[in-house]
Amino acid sequence: MMVFLDFEASSLSKHSYPIEIAWVFEDGRSRSMLIKPKPGWSDWAEGAERVHGISRALLEADGIAIDQIVMEMLEELSGNDLLASSPSWDGKWLSVLLRAGGVPRHALRLRKSDDAFVEAAAQILSGYGAEIDIAGLVEQVISSSEPAAPVHRALPDAILELERLHLVRQAAQARLASLTTR
Template identity: 60%
Template sequence: MLVFLDFEASSLGKKSYPVEVAWVFEDGTSRAHLIRPTPDWTDWSMKAERIHGLSRRRLHLEGTPVADVARDMLETLEGHALYASAPSWDGKWLSVLLRAGGLPRHALRLGKSDDVFLEHAREIMDGTFTRREIADFVKGMIESTEPTQPAHRALADATLEHTRWLAIRKAAAEAVSERGNASG
């Protein structure tokens, strides 16, 4: 099953770490965790805090221990196809989380959401539209669903990717139907 995943982090620095993770399965089932930093996770950006709105104090009070989050992720997500809008960043924080939780850092792998959007649009539209038309269609759908004010919270961002995937599939099927009706 497809899963759209997102992290929020302490900063965009080299020693940044995850502060929140969420995922949404293709059936809409979702889960989110605030992550309690380990004692050796000290990198912190006030700019990042202003963006996601999560303070270190809140993470220490309400966050789930790293090992518990890592274990939950592995148990829940292993064997599923995981996608993120920014897999290089999200993959970095996933590796940091898994390692800190005592798990292999590559136990879970992330693909790029845009790639699965394109793949699914091609499955629906191939034979009716050219590859270029399909790529332009997906690009346009992504751009048209870009929020004016990004949430910068893990569940909202993962939900956005899931919503895009659903919208692309629906619009692709409608485009195929419309083109079929126009030519018939």
């Protein structure tokens, strides 16, 4: 099953670490957790805090222990198709989190949501692929679904990716209907 993941982080520096994780399954089940920083994780950007609104004090008070998060991730996410809008960044923070939990960094792997969107549209439009710019259709859906004011929190961002999957499927179905009624 497809699962969309998203992270918020302490900054965008090479020493950044994850501070929030969320995922949403294709069937709508979701989970969001603040991450209690590991001792020694000191990187912090005030600008990043202004964007996501998560303070270090909030993480210390309400964050969940890394070991607990990693155990839950392995139980819930293993064997699923894990997707992220930005797997280079989200993959970095996934690796940091897994290693901090004592798990090899490749125990869970991400791939780009856009690739899954193209695959979903191609499956619907099989047989018509040569007539349709499937990547263009996906790009149009992504562009038209950009929020006016991004939330910059992990769960809403993961849910947006799931909504985009549904929108891509709807656009592909509409395109298929227009092709078969000619």
